[in-house]
């Protein structure tokens with residue numbers, strides 16, 4: 016990980032104990048891609064890793080929570096996966112009961128609002144998308160809308176949390192294609208979606224995983240059924256087909272160069288200062304051109 | 310004057326020694342409990358010393374004789390000294406005893422001279438420091454006792470024992486004896502080079518692996534006495550500790566064992582990691598465990614350090630962590646992760662110290678509690694958890710290598726003679742060649758065998774050596790449950806690691822099997838005349854003993870018999886048999902990959918090169934991979950199974966028809 020020490024030290028933060036940085040990490044149940052065994056979801060584990068580093072470096076308060084079906088807990092797939100997160104060094108984790116097929120949105124909204132006790136800086140971290148179920152990656156967007164907080168996707172690093180003029184801000188690095196990074200400053204509270212390029216999650220150890228407490232929580236919010244989930248047929252995900260590059264090279268050198276070259280994006284256009292309608296129009300046109308929409 | 314002062318001196322020394330012993334025992338007892346039969350242990354101790362310990366010491370003939378003279382002389386002389394001066398005896402008896410005293414102190418003096426001679430240009434493996442003064446103390450003691458006995462027998466010239474001369478001589482003798490007694494008796498229990506005698510004797514009596522030692526019964530029955538399987542952790546009890554974090558987390562008899570170390574450095578001399586310049590020296594490791602008990606710094610340690618780590622920068626804490634990430638505690642983590650668990654140190658240790666147990670105990674804590682398995686360790690563990698194999702391949706792909714062999718599956722047959730255990734080598738293209746060769750041999754011999762196919766899982770060997778006892782136990786239990794479904798007589802495997810785990814470590818979980826390494830099994834087939842083989846025409850050949858076959862399981866002969874039966878005249882390496890040097894592939898060492906100055910497999914291929922052999926026969930997928938990975942090697946690496954398969958007379962021995970009519974094999978060309 017390339018966290019420069021200067022950026023850590025520059026924080027004016029969270030040293031004041033009343034103003035401790037408060038981090039909620041939303042974790043889901045992952046599946047191994049070959050064996051489908053339950054385990055921590057990779058992106059969520061990276062989110063937790065980021066949070067734990069903030070805890071170790073600047074004493075942030077880390078709470079992890081999972082929304083999922085209650086019922087038989089001991090020995091369940093969910094428990095196995097949640098213990099993986101505990102094994103990273105958490106003492107406890109909240110498991111919010113949600114009946115099968117219900118939407119996690121309202122429950123998370125209530126849970127996060129309830130946690131908003133102090134005026135201190137607040138972050139919510141989660142992986143960009145779940146490894147099973149819909150896996151659309153839309154949840155943080157919807158959550159940020161319902162909470163009225165900012166959402167930054169594809170975050171790889173939280174560089175700083177500082178207050179200015181009575182408001183808290185965080186400086187984060189966002190991943191762009193091909194290893195590029197963009198530094199963003201966001202007003203808190205905010206949701207950060209963690210990218211696959213963020214630091215590798217630490218090893219999950221057996222002892223802390225076994226000791227960690229899973230705290231069950233029932234919320235008042237009336238549960239809303241997740242209609243899209245009910246209507247969608249679910250099938251195992253397959254890797255997305257990639258477009259083949261056709262290389263007409265006569266010698267090995269050219270073939271090698273073509274194989275090693277980065278995909279250059281050709282065509283396309285950058286739209287700036289356009290109305291939402293114009294933007295949507297352009298996206299639709301592109302999708303039609305590519306044959307995605309007919 | 311001598312006759313009044315001497316008993317007082319002896320009594321005082323004895324009393325002080327007893328106080329020291331009590332303190333030392335209390336120190337050991339601060340470890341975790343480990344129940345041992347106290348009386349039976351004490352009774353067995355003399356035999357363990359004279360037979361098992363001496364068996365190891367005797368590998369160095371010259372020093373063994375030195376030790377017998379010095380130690381034997383000392384024990385006898387000290388006992389006589391006490392009897393003569395503390396027990397009132399009739400004159401005639403006393404004279405006899407004095408004569409004996411003369412004899413034993415003289416023997417001891419000769420031994421002490423030899424010790425002194427060895428210390429003049431000590432080999433690097435020996436510790437210096439206080440050990441350098443030991444020969445002087447030994448000589449002072451034996452010489453003074455000798456002279457005292459002479460004087461008492463009235464054999465000293467009159468002029469020496471009367472008047473001023475007499476006073477002077479008495480003073481000199483008393484001082485010399487006092488110094489000798491301080492080193493030899495007080496040093497035993499208060500710390501010093503002689504501590505090894507006191508702790509060593511008790512260590513033999515209360516050893517954590519009593520089954521290591523021969524008994525009269527085991528000798529009569531010709532049974533092996535070997536104990537190499539790791540001890541299981543109790544994972545059922547959530548409060549039971551997971552490995553060792555502080556010096557006090559070792560069992561009390563492990564702590565006692567550390568104290569028994571004589572710093573002879575035999576372990577250091579054979580340790581492949583030390584030779585490769587990795588930061589591990591088994592002798593220093595044991596000494597650090599001793600320092601940990603009292604919380605001292607290693608500044609006074611006078612032997613070879615961990616390569617690349619200066620002495621004096623580490624400090625123990627009796628109940629504090631042994632390893633701290635920032636360093637400076639008793640040990641650095643890379644020391645623990647350099648070990649290949651090759652057991653060369655344990656095999657050589659005259660004090661029967663169990664280095665590998667201690668190392669794995671500390672690794673367990675780092676993996677199970679701290680999640681700090683270095684290098685690719687955590688990735689391998691994750692793969693084992695998710696896919697039951699260390700490289701994360703799809704479990705369903707385990708049999709892809711044999712798609713054309715139509716291997717019989719246990720699932721279809723239910724009962725066979727031989728269950729062929731493939732091991733994770735089934736995923737490795739190099740090892741697949743070995744497996745194909747082994748299948749060819751089994752078919753040629755008409756063996757009724759089957760494989761588990763994708764029901765097989767990793768044996769758990771690597772997980773366990775990396776300290777992940779939880780994953781090991783899960784895999785072990787799963788494999789045992791699978792094996793329980795089927796009936797077979799023998800498990801045959803070409804992987805010594807699986808072999809060791811299946812035969813020595815599954816027992817604790819209810820899995821008891823008859824397991825054979827493929828070399829042993831091929832040897833049995835040859836003895837039963839079930840294979841007909843062409844004789845060897847290639848160049849000169851040497852054989853590399855895999856640690857997990859040799860030192861772990863005592864199988865040195867079968868592979869050699871097979872090779873000899875092929876008509877190969879073995880060109881042995883200097884380090885072979887129980888002294889074989891590790892290939893560097895065990896204990897997860899290639900996974901944790903701690904950097905050193907050299908690579909262990911390079912050194913091993915150098916050993917091969919020194920024999921001038923063109924081919925090195927191996928019997929382990931791990932050794933094959935490590936040795937074949939050496940660049941510019943002078944020798945080819947082939948598994949025994951491949952050599953046998955190549956020598957099979959009927960080359961068409963691949964199809965099923967072959968297995969159906971094995972008698973054809975009997976026809977010689």
Ligand code: SF4
Pocket residue numbers: 569570571572573574575576577591592595654657658659660661662
């Ligand atoms: S551990 Fe054993 S072999 Fe090593 S120095 Fe000590 S007594 Fe010698």
Ligand code: SF4
Pocket residue numbers: 576579580581582583589590591647648649650651652653654655664665891
């Ligand atoms: S087991 Fe082998 S590598 Fe480990 S300390 Fe002993 S000799 Fe060295």
